[in-house]
Amino acid sequence: MALLKSWVASANEAQAEFPLNNLPYGVFSRGGGRRCGVAIGDMIVDVTRAEEAGLLAPAAQPVFAGGAWNGFMALGPGAWMSFRARLQQALALGADERAAWEPLLVAQRDVALHLPFNITEFTDFYAGRHHAQNMGEILRRSRTLPANWLHMPAGYNGRASSVVVSGTPIRRPLGQVKQAGAPRFTPSEKLDFELELGAIVGTPSQLGHPVSVAQADAMIFGFVLLNDWSARDMQAWEYQPLGPFQGKAFATSISPWIIPKAALEGFRVAPPSREAPLLPYLHEAKPGLFDIDLEVWIQPRGAAEPTTLCRTNATRLYYSAAQQLAHHSISGCPMRVGDLLGSGTISGPEHDEFGSLMELSRGGEKPITLPNGESRGFIEDGDSITLAGHAQGDGFRIGFGQCSGTILPAMDTPGWAR
Ligand code: CA
Numbered sequence: 001m002a003l004l005k006s007w008v009a010s011a012n013e014a015q016a017e018f019p020l021n022n023l024p025y026g027v028f029s030r031g032g033g034r035r036c037g038v039a040i041g042d043m044i045v046d047v048t049r050a051e052e053a054g055l056l057a058p059a060a061q062p063v064f065a066g067g068a069w070n071g072f073m074a075l076g077p078g079a080w081m082s083f084r085a086r087l088q089q090a091l092a093l094g095a096d097e098r099a100a101w102e103p104l105l106v107a108q109r110d111v112a113l114h115l116p117f118n119i120t121e122f123t124d125f126y127a128g129r130h131h132a133q134n135m136g137e138i139l140r141r142s143r144t145l146p147a148n149w150l151h152m153p154a155g156y157n158g159r160a161s162s163v164v165v166s167g168t169p170i171r172r173p174l175g176q177v178k179q180a181g182a183p184r185f186t187p188s189e190k191l192d193f194e195l196e197l198g199a200i201v202g203t204p205s206q207l208g209h210p211v212s213v214a215q216a217d218a219m220i221f222g223f224v225l226l227n228d229w230s231a232r233d234m235q236a237w238e239y240q241p242l243g244p245f246q247g248k249a250f251a252t253s254i255s256p257w258i259i260p261k262a263a264l265e266g267f268r269v270a271p272p273s274r275e276a277p278l279l280p281y282l283h284e285a286k287p288g289l290f291d292i293d294l295e296v297w298i299q300p301r302g303a304a305e306p307t308t309l310c311r312t313n314a315t316r317l318y319y320s321a322a323q324q325l326a327h328h329s330i331s332g333c334p335m336r337v338g339d340l341l342g343s344g345t346i347s348g349p350e351h352d353e354f355g356s357l358m359e360l361s362r363g364g365e366k367p368i369t370l371p372n373g374e375s376r377g378f379i380e381d382g383d384s385i386t387l388a389g390h391a392q393g394d395g396f397r398i399g400f401g402q403c404s405g406t407i408l409p410a411m412d413t414p415g416w417a418r
Helices: 049-052 079-089 096-104 131-141 211-221 232-238 259-268 319-331
Strands: 025-030 035-040 045-046 105-107 112-114 121-125 155-157 164-165 174-177 184-187 197-201 220-227 252-254 293-299 308-314 339-342 383-392 398-409
Touching: 035 096, 045 049, 049 096, 079 096, 079 259, 096 105, 105 174, 121 232, 121 319, 155 308, 155 319, 164 232, 174 232, 197 293, 197 319, 211 232, 220 259, 220 319, 220 383, 220 398, 259 398
Parallel strands: 121 339, 164 252
Antiparallel strands: 025 035, 025 112, 035 045, 045 105, 121 155, 174 184, 197 220, 197 339, 220 252, 293 308, 293 383, 383 398
């Protein structure tokens, strides 16, 4: 596929994140209420207004009035495809309808972006093999994977309530950490990021009814960048016997634009070869990973510019989002419109491909030196962490935008430590 040209000139630039080939879904405001929008170049098409103006194929009831994409998602893949085709037609270079659509454009620099959908549930997986082996080495001095790892996508049920949009400040969490004798109450001293993709479930499944990998793939609406903020010291003390809890529950950041799965179809890649054969319910008929370049930057407060911490690719994952979703449903657990699935930390085999500071600094033992002379084993107050990504096509890219968060000092809680 080549660049699809638009009458929105900024969408046709080679480095443009949001060409006509992309058309990601977001929610914005400009003083007033929240509205649904689709990014094109450096502009946003106000689709809430397009619906009000009768420019879209009418649904049974308005789906864009609520300032979230859930209502539209629930219409299903047929509606997603026809909506996307409608916008690609209206925004194409030379389109007759330009005069009707141009008044709906809003400059991205003039708006605030919000969570693009109501997050009904959040599950986080552990599908990066290099990450799982690195964590085993750091935490247990063994690169041997857990016995189940090559057979199922491991995951845990997270908190939808603490998923925030890029730009939301992140408060350093308080909690228990291990210490000789008895645990200690403290602000986390090992605050970390995790580079992940988030898959968004657009259509539901029913209680007691597992879905196949092919059905799961059809249920996925799109993808975002996801930073699963982690307090490693709290995680290390609490994770046995039931897995992560407060060390992960305090915040998860996502990027503001949902990249349509349709925009990524041309970037599908087969997963790595299977060391252990998968059970038939996890077989996938079409390649389920996507070739997406990913990177992470850190910028301490006052630093002139960010420093790259890692660069890797989403093909480093071992399980696809469709396999994770199928596995999630296999017991009969129903999936809801607006379910968010974190991929698990994406790390490659080399040091500069590690998708967390835990791995980059080897648990804090080998801190990273930044250009301003400071060093980092973990994240300090005032640091900003930014995830970015794009799929590179022939003369165009499918950009994900950015997912950023700045760390605020922990709440002051005098007396709680005793
Ligand atoms: Ca994670």
